[in-house]
Amino acid sequence: MAASFSFQRVSGYGTRRALIAGIHRVIARRDDTNRINVFPVPDGDTGTNMAFTLAAVLQGVKASRLASAGEVMRRAAAEAIDGARGNSGAIMAQFFQGMSESLGPSKRISLEALARAMTQGSNLAREAMAEPREGTILSVIQAFAVGLREQSETGARDFRGGFVRALESARDALRRTPEQLAVLKQAGVVDAGAKGFVDLLEGVAEFIEHGRKAIVPVDTEQLGDSGVEATPGAYSADMHRFCCECVLSGEDVSRGALKSALLALPISSLVIAGTREKVRIHAHIDDPCLLFEAAEKFGRVSAQKADDMRQQAASAHSSREQVAIVADSAADVPPEALEELEIHLVPVRISIGGRDYLDRISLSPKQFYQEVRESPVPPRTSQPPPGDFRRLFEFLLSHHQQLVYVGLSRALSGTLQSAESAAQRTDPSRIQIVDTFSGSCGQGLMVIWAAEAAKAGWRADEIVAGLTELRAKTTYYAMIRDVRYGVRGGRAPAYALPLTQLLRVTPIGHGRKDGKVGLKTGLWGKSRLPERFADFIARKLCPTKQWRVLIGHCDVQDEAELVRRRLLAKGLPIERTWVMDAGAGIGAHTGPGSIVIGVQEYQAPVAR
Numbered sequence: 001m002a003a004s005f006s007f008q009r010v011s012g013y014g015t016r017r018a019l020i021a022g023i024h025r026v027i028a029r030r031d032d033t034n035r036i037n038v039f040p041v042p043d044g045d046t047g048t049n050m051a052f053t054l055a056a057v058l059q060g061v062k063a064s065r066l067a068s069a070g071e072v073m074r075r076a077a078a079e080a081i082d083g084a085r086g087n088s089g090a091i092m093a094q095f096f097q098g099m100s101e102s103l104g105p106s107k108r109i110s111l112e113a114l115a116r117a118m119t120q121g122s123n124l125a126r127e128a129m130a131e132p133r134e135g136t137i138l139s140v141i142q143a144f145a146v147g148l149r150e151q152s153e154t155g156a157r158d159f160r161g162g163f164v165r166a167l168e169s170a171r172d173a174l175r176r177t178p179e180q181l182a183v184l185k186q187a188g189v190v191d192a193g194a195k196g197f198v199d200l201l202e203g204v205a206e207f208i209e210h211g212r213k214a215i216v217p218v219d220t221e222q223l224g225d226s227g228v229e230a231t232p233g234a235y236s237a238d239m240h241r242f243c244c245e246c247v248l249s250g251e252d253v254s255r256g257a258l259k260s261a262l263l264a265l266p267i268s269s270l271v272i273a274g275t276r277e278k279v280r281i282h283a284h285i286d287d288p289c290l291l292f293e294a295a296e297k298f299g300r301v302s303a304q305k306a307d308d309m310r311q312q313a314a315s316a317h318s319s320r321e322q323v324a325i326v327a328d329s330a331a332d333v334p335p336e337a338l339e340e341l342e343i344h345l346v347p348v349r350i351s352i353g354g355r356d357y358l359d360r361i362s363l364s365p366k367q368f369y370q371e372v373r374e375s376p377v378p379p380r381t382s383q384p385p386p387g388d389f390r391r392l393f394e395f396l397l398s399h400h401q402q403l404v405y406v407g408l409s410r411a412l413s414g415t416l417q418s419a420e421s422a423a424q425r426t427d428p429s430r431i432q433i434v435d436t437f438s439g440s441c442g443q444g445l446m447v448i449w450a451a452e453a454a455k456a457g458w459r460a461d462e463i464v465a466g467l468t469e470l471r472a473k474t475t476y477y478a479m480i481r482d483v484r485y486g487v488r489g490g491r492a493p494a495y496a497l498p499l500t501q502l503l504r505v506t507p508i509g510h511g512r513k514d515g516k517v518g519l520k521t522g523l524w525g526k527s528r529l530p531e532r533f534a535d536f537i538a539r540k541l542c543p544t545k546q547w548r549v550l551i552g553h554c555d556v557q558d559e560a561e562l563v564r565r566r567l568l569a570k571g572l573p574i575e576r577t578w579v580m581d582a583g584a585g586i587g588a589h590t591g592p593g594s595i596v597i598g599v600q601e602y603q604a605p606v607a608r
Contacts, residue, residue: 008157009108015069016061018207019076021215023054025203026196033196034398036189039136039181040087040269041239041284043312045395046192049086052394053093054200056083068107073100073117081274085391086243088193090282091125091137094273098124111162115148130263130270135180137193143173144201160208167201174198240268240284242306242361244291248279250299255279258298265290284309289362296355305388306347306361307395314342315399323404323454323463324396328384328415329359330408330585331436331443332552332596334578341451344396346388348415350584351380365581369555369592378488379588383415389422397427402460404432406447406467408439408585409515432460434467437515440586441550441598442476448548449605457608466605473601477540478509478590479523479533485591508536509590530559530595534566537597547574550598552582560595575602 010018026033026047033047060079066072077100080093098121106113122145126132147166156162174194178185207215248258255272262270262283271282279299285291288306295301315324327333329347337343347358352371357363359381363371372379389405396403405423407416416435423431434450436443446467453463480486483496500507505522506529512518523532541547549567553560560579568574582596590596 022203053089411515
């Protein structure tokens with residue numbers, strides 16, 4: 001037993017080291033936990049979510065010398081609330097909060113104090129759930145707390161013996177989870193979150209027994225491991241699509257009132273963890289905007305995220321050899337291509353009128369253009385933070401061998417740099433970053449090609465080589481109907497507006513070879529703009545080559561369809577066309593009424 005442990009009580013140092021040992025055990029076994037994840041959604045990420053929640057706790061308790069056991073748990077609770085990931089992570093955050101509240105400033109922990117703290121942690125974790133279910137992590141936490149309480153009530157004082165006997169109660173509860181949840185019994189597994197909690201306890205028990213040598217070394221910078229085969233299961237239509245999280249800050253947040261307000265929404269898997277000053281919200285919902293708007297009524301919302309569970313479930317159960325394709329939402333990719341080709345998007349951040357949104361998730365393109373028309377302040381788009389990329393990279397690398405990110409031109413945004421930063425902190429040997437030197441519909445066409453190549457069995461390095469060659473064969477043009485949006489946003493010089501008005505010219509921007517946007521030419525006059533823009537594009541397409549055309553519109557779908565019909569009527573060798581809403585990445589600068597067209601000299605990837 002470690003020297004820092006007395007026979008009956010644990011010091012602050014011992015609490016810290018024991019917690020570190022338990023966290024290391026969870027991280028080391030995360031892939032096993034991912035494999036058995038079937039509840040509440042079979043997306044194969046419970047192990048990863050618990051690992052990252054506890055990795056945040058790990059960094060917090062390692063960062064400073066915490067003198068008392070109470071200080072250790074207070075820091076653990078604070079870090080868990082800030083770093084919680086997924087349903088299991090939010091539950092763990094509230095569990096730590098309950099333990100922290102019970103221990104207060106205690107310098108040491110006795111078996112009796114641990115029993116009280118575990119009971120409080122169990123109660124708060126259960127209260128945090130809108131619909132607590134037996135056969136989950138809640139049942140195992142409760143079983144461990146009851147085991148400790150029974151030991152304490154019989155007069156036991158031996159910390160090590162009491163902990164080990166209570167651990168057996170937790171293991172028994174874990175073995176019983178398939179009897180309590182039919183979905184677990186059908187899959188032949190125990191509950192993944194419950195297993196993760198037992199892993200935590202087992203790591204602590206090993207430290208109590210063997211001291212420092214029980215701490216298993218782990219690399220918290222590379223939590224996404226090679227292909228993990230998920231337990232058979234499927235996302236079903238009655239499940240909500242998005243797994244959403246956010247942090248709510250305020251002076252006196254009423255968790256009860258917040259819970260009532262959120263339960264009025266079409267929502268599931270709601271967990272509310274935290275204090276009266278800071279709360280982390282986790283929920284499953286089809287419309288993330290509803291959740292974020294409801295939360296805003298109680299304080300300031302930050303750290304928004306919304307993961308597409310339907311897409312994650314499909315990815316988790318696809319071939320482990322397949323290369324995953326990732327892009328940012330500045331790439332305009334048709335919804336049907338996203339679905340069919342399993343393309344993963346990291347949303348760009350949008351700020352309008354003092355409110356922040358996730359592109360295409362908490363703000364649709366139609367809503368975006370309406371806001372642009374009405375807001376006196378120009379919209380601002382910002383690159384996703386590295387954490388958004390890292391979260392997705394980690395998940396995908398736990399189910400795929402390799403990953404290719406097909407990014408927005410470095411010359412236009414710092415988005416590519418965010419992805420590079422995330423890759424370096426994940427597993428750079430398995431992540432390829434590609435600068436498309438393009439954006440909007442041009443970038444979208446390159447993303448589609450990359451996903452087709454992945455489906456055809458191409459390796460990551462082969463896809464990168466293909467994309468490099470494709471840069472010169474892909475570009476995009478934008479008919480900018482009203483230059484004032486570009487002027488307001490600082491993308492166009494101030495003189496551009498009076499000049500275009502005076503000359504009655506509609507500018508046409510284009511993607512340059514260096515990745516920047518240039519002014520190609522313009523359409524004189526204001527009549528029949530869609531038809532004349534289509535004619536302009538048709539003249540760019542060599543009739544001896546095969547082409548793909550992607551048309552993005554800024555809230556003018558009828559005109560975009562007119563452009564498509566006119567192009568197809570030319571009899572050009574166009575293999576496929578799409579019409580879609582152009583996203584905020586381009587729309588913030590071109591404004592409503594504009595049309596963007598990506599063209600690509602196309603050659604289908606040959607199956608490997």
